[in-house]
Amino acid sequence: MLKQICIVAMMAITANVSAQSKEAKSILPGGNDKWTMVWNDEFNYSNKELDRDWISQNAPSGHILCSRWRENAVVSDGSLKLINKKEKRGGQEWTSGNIWSREQFQYGYFECRYKYAAAPATNNSFWLMTQGITPTEGKKFEIDINEGHYPNEVNTNVHNWSDFFMEGDKKRHYSYSKAFHFGTKPDYNIQLEIPITTKKIRMISNNPAHFNVGELRVYNVNKGGYPDAFSATADKDVPGLINYVRDEKTQINVSGVLKPESNFKKENLADGKVESRWTTQKEGEKWVEVEFSENKTVGCIQFLNGWFGNGTWQGLVSDYKVQYWNGTTWVDIATFDLKNGAYNFAKDYHTYGLDWTKEELVFYFDGKEIRRMKNDFCYSPSPIWLSLAIINWSGKVTDALDGTAMEVDYVRVFKRK
Ligand SMILES: [Ca+2]
Numbered sequence: 240m241l242k243q244i245c246i247v248a249m250m251a252i253t254a255n256v257s258a259q260s261k262e263a264k265s266i267l268p269g270g271n272d273k274w275t276m277v278w279n280d281e282f283n284y285s286n287k288e289l290d291r292d293w294i295s296q297n298a299p300s301g302h303i304l305c306s307r308w309r310e311n312a313v314v315s316d317g318s319l320k321l322i323n324k325k326e327k328r329g330g331q332e333w334t335s336g337n338i339w340s341r342e343q344f345q346y347g348y349f350e351c352r353y354k355y356a357a358a359p360a361t362n363n364s365f366w367l368m369t370q371g372i373t374p375t376e377g378k379k380f381e382i383d384i385n386e387g388h389y390p391n392e393v394n395t396n397v398h399n400w401s402d403f404f405m406e407g408d409k410k411r412h413y414s415y416s417k418a419f420h421f422g423t424k425p426d427y428n429i430q431l432e433i434p435i436t437t438k439k440i441r442m443i444s445n446n447p448a449h450f451n452v453g454e455l456r457v458y459n460v461n462k463g464g465y466p467d468a469f470s471a472t473a474d475k476d477v478p479g480l481i482n483y484v485r486d487e488k489t490q491i492n493v494s495g496v497l498k499p500e501s502n503f504k505k506e507n508l509a510d511g512k513v514e515s516r517w518t519t520q521k522e523g524e525k526w527v528e529v530e531f532s533e534n535k536t537v538g539c540i541q542f543l544n545g546w547f548g549n550g551t552w553q554g555l556v557s558d559y560k561v562q563y564w565n566g567t568t569w570v571d572i573a574t575f576d577l578k579n580g581a582y583n584f585a586k587d588y589h590t591y592g593l594d595w596t597k598e599e600l601v602f603y604f605d606g607k608e609i610r611r612m613k614n615d616f617c618y619s620p621s622p623i624w625l626s627l628a629i630i631n632w633s634g635k636v637t638d639a640l641d642g643t644a645m646e647v648d649y650v651r652v653f654k655r656k
Pocket residue numbers: 453454507508509510511512513514515516517
């Protein structure tokens with residue numbers, strides 16, 4: 240009898256070990272041996288068991304474009320799916336999912352492995368926010384470990400929800416945000432190994448939101464080389480350079496302008512100033528085409544996109560093609576599409592982490608530190624929140640959202656040994 244029990248127990252242990260070994264391993268700050276896991280959810284259970292450790296919103300949400308319901312949070316095949324649906328409910332046009340843990344946590348390393356919903360206009364969030372308590376020390380707070388925007392954006396924010404100030408007639412709270420646009424950059428420097436001769440060059444993009452271009456430069460074949468794309472004096476930096484876009488006989492045509500009455504006009508593309516920009520229209524394909532008065536032989540094309548604010552580059556283009564006209568058709572010179580590369584966060588799982596101590600808040604992406612700040616007021620226990628939202632500040636809301644899901648492999652909480 241005893242022997243039988245032992246065998247059953249051993250089998251149970253073996254089964255448990257093999258189930259665990261299928262889970263992805265955490266990568267913890269300073270090495271995994273410094274930490275002990277104190278809470279986790281791997282979502283290895285049936286959908287109805289979700290309610291044991293989590294509470295779901297079941298109501299409209301005035302601040303976003305969807306109501307959120309338990310039906311939109313589904314556990315299956317080892318993961319939690321928060322699902323966007325195009326359906327009228329709670330007075331809103333869309334539904335989605337939002338859950339928070341019954342347990343509250345204070346300090347430790349918080350890690351979540353998830354994929355974004357694969358469409359623009361979504362907020363894919365793993366976050367902490369005080370709820371149901373009035374802090375005895377510090378403030379009511381929100382720490383967004385990541386408010387993820389498809390395909391490549393990570394947004395970290397810390398909000399103070401206790402103190403407010405007036406900005407004109409608007410009541411504002413204090414917040415400290417930093418965004419990361421992985422896989423994109425402001426400066427593109429396309430040097431051609433084999434020069435091309437053409438009358439027309441264009442840059443086209445299906446970027447979901449509007450974007451801007453500070454300068455578009457098309458240079459001759461130049462023995463002396465080419466300037467740094469960021470240089471404020473780029474066109475004069477290297478002897479022998481000719482920027483054909485700035486030739487007065489060159490025509491520039493664009494797909495549109497965000498605000499025609501504003502100063503974001505196409506002429507800014509070739510005024511020699513990196514800080515003056517052409518801003519595209521919001522919708523549809525965006526393009527700029529330059530036509531020379533006669534055939535030119537081109538050795539290098541440069542452009543600058545985005546704008547610098549909050550200590551980081553913002554609004555960087557997610558895809559582009561630079562092409563030339565060969566007399567019959569457009570031919571690619573250089574192409575880029577974030578969706579096809581390593582920085583499409585809807586395609587593969589990534590981990591988002593926070594090392595929260597009384598002294599500091601340190602944010603991690605795939606086990607690497609991306610942001611470190613002093614902790615001035617986040618001293619109270621908080622639930623863990625997993626939330627998907629449809630929003631109007633990260634691209635256009637389209638029917639492509641219907642059925643997309645934020646998929647969570649696990650949430651884990653660790654304490655320092
Ligand atoms: Ca400019």
